[in-house]
Amino acid sequence: MRSLGFLKKKRTKDSSGSRDLDAATTPTSPTRDSPGSLTTTTSAKQSESAPAQLEPSADMASAQTPYTGGSVQQPTQQNVPSIQNLLNHPTNPYASSAPDGAQSSNGTPLGGAKGSSPAVQPPGDQAVRQTKGKYTLTDFAIQRTLGTGSFGRVHLVQSKHNHRFYAIKVLKKAQVVKMKQVEHTNDERKMLQRVKHPFLITLWGTFQDSKNLYMVMDFIEGGELFSLLRKSQRFPNPVAKFYAAEVTLALDYLHSMNIIYRDLKPENLLLDRHGHLKITDFGFAKEVPDITWTLCGTPDYLAPEVVASKGYNKSVDWWSLGILIFEMLCGFTPFWDGGSPMKIYENILKGRVKYPPYIVPDAQDLLTKLITSDLSKRLGNLHGGSKDVMDHPWFAEVTWDRLLRKDIDAPYVPPVRAGVGDASQFDKYPEEVDAYGQTGDDPYAKLFTEF
């Protein structure tokens, strides 16, 4: 029987060294996005270090009674109306605001877009958000840890100015340098500064001290989709469709700006207080107008052309969308089989997917068209681009422009008390008191001049 041990663990970027993909058991990242630079740095393997607090539900075989959240609305097949039936409940998303109270003229954070138009145009202005050195640590009171990552942790903080809650991602410079992620970290800031979209996290500012880099983002209260999925085992078809549709709009937007995201997985999808998605962790996002070669991502989600060290393009995100939809519908990823990352890569390269009988035909059709090694057939990579994905019959009842306006109710509303820094939807982490705010010698100052 399939062992479900992996279900408990979050899949993180590796923090424990590197090897060459061709030569060893661990996938690796070359330092630059060029074909000639395949000396390796950071690997992207399934980490054993993340907390594993979420046991899969005892009712593993059922997608009908997935939730354990008491009186919370639960996205089961019975009580979740189809997206078509959700059209008459406009939500009233809270306008976000900067920690110092500043807003752009339209009351939203400032973002800037360039490149081709997305198939569905998000609202917003074109100015570039000022992020560099805008804040300091003394602007915030640090509360608890929301998550840990390869280079540091994400804290819930409260602004001393407007008293609102934010999330600050802290990255240890020494760790970033050690794992040869300087370029990716600078890219993360740069990409986040450029984007403005309902389903992407907002970066308000960055700053640094001699030891750490800090990124000030909106605090997204509802927790990770990962937690919801593991508690549920798997999502009913309309629920998976809702989240997949929001991700599709975000990818459509990113790709219109020539940004590849490259780390799609439930761990990086947060739920806002209304249950809409926010994609976080732009640690692998990069502007790539045509082709790139860097080996990065999370094993289960890697496209075969990435595993095979070939040049690749935006369509790796469409492959990953296929893996995400599969995982939401099944509770496990298609190429995982309990083995090492290397075993996963073998399976990815073989490309054989077993579709459980409970996957509806439309969904299976879409999955076969996304999870295909043949780039001339992969949906999203064809002439119609992302529109082909949106026009697929599985998404037939999605009204894309209303979804973009969050004018469609989410299938699950997280039980959070808004505005009070309620972090109850996040796992608990041991609180380490790191030496934040230090001045003094900074051997890495030249590497992070944009922060």
Ligand SMILES: Nc1ncnc2c1ncn2[C@@H]1O[C@H](COP(=O)(O)OP(=O)(O)OP(=O)(O)O)[C@@H](O)[C@H]1O
């Ligand atoms: N804006 C936010 N609001 C609430 N929680 C957040 C926010 N950003 C990140 N988190 C939490 O912190 C966790 C780690 O964040 P993130 O993935 O950006 O860090 P990372 O160091 O890149 O992690 P990894 O190395 O695992 O990819 C997230 O999975 C999420 O639980």
